[in-house]
Amino acid sequence: MSTPRLYNTEGLVLRSYPLGETDRIITVFTKTAGKLRVAARGLRKPNSKLAGHLEPLTCTNLTVSRGRTLDVVTGAESRESFYFIKTDLPRLSSAIYLTELVDTINPLESPNPYGYSIYLKGLCALEEESSNVQLILHYMEMHLLIQAGYSPELHQCTECQGKIVEGNHYFDPSHGGVICKACINHQTNFRPVSIGALKVLRFFAKSTLKDSLLLKITQPLQFELRSLMDAYIRYTLDREMLSKAFVRSVSKLEGTVHVPTT
Numbered sequence: 001m002s003t004p005r006l007y008n009t010e011g012l013v014l015r016s017y018p019l020g021e022t023d024r025i026i027t028v029f030t031k032t033a034g035k036l037r038v039a040a041r042g043l044r045k046p047n048s049k050l051a052g053h054l055e056p057l058t059c060t061n062l063t064v065s066r067g068r069t070l071d072v073v074t075g076a077e078s079r080e081s082f083y084f085i086k087t088d089l090p091r092l093s094s095a096i097y098l099t100e101l102v103d104t105i106n107p108l109e110s111p112n113p114y115g116y117s118i119y120l121k122g123l124c125a126l127e128e129e130s131s132n133v134q135l136i137l138h139y140m141e142m143h144l145l146i147q148a149g150y151s152p153e154l155h156q157c158t159e160c161q162g163k164i165v166e167g168n169h170y171f172d173p174s175h176g177g178v179i180c181k182a183c184i185n186h187q188t189n190f191r192p193v194s195i196g197a198l199k200v201l202r203f204f205a206k207s208t209l210k211d212s213l214l215l216k217i218t219q220p221l222q223f224e225l226r227s228l229m230d231a232y233i234r235y236t237l238d239r240e241m242l243s244k245a246f247v248r249s250v251s252k253l254e255g256t257v258h259v260p261t262t
């Protein structure tokens, strides 16, 4: 049986860039087929009917035609445009950062329905006016890392496998999680981690987003979590997310949340 020429899929548009004079290449994270790179013809023309449905940070129903080199979008109808996120700078910068994270950890054409559902839930939570942006970010980072196979070890020492007990815990990104005092390697970037931060991270790892958003965490704990997750993501993915600087600038501009730089 031959493969159908057309297929339909739901997807979240991650980014797009120009192709020739009037077209664009769209990177879209789909519900069933993973991350795809597709062409959208005439998208840069002023009268394009597809343009509004294929903007980054849009959930859209796509009809795609298989092409020799690139598949081509022939139809698109947005399901959710996340208007509130796009009018609120802290939420927008956070959504852009999460989108970069999703783009970075997902290879092309590798189906990941759980990753898709986590990303969609995170954007829907950011779209809610009263939701806590920092908690959403912490939760999303944890679950995007877990689904990509980068789950940090939070219960036993990554060196001796001993159970981590209160008062004897450090975190070392190069070891992939917690480490006990006896196993610290002074050549690496280990750092102390409070029992409060450990408990919150363990809770995020096993809980739903809805339950995690009920947590009340102090600002010092929030700073610690931010610094720790930034260090872990930087080491694990071997790069700094480009949009992280944008998130920090917006946070400073807003003056509400201090984002550590290390």
Ligand SMILES: [Zn+2]
Residues within 6 Å of the ligand: 157, 158, 159, 160, 161, 162, 179, 180, 181, 182, 183
């Ligand atoms: Zn140990």
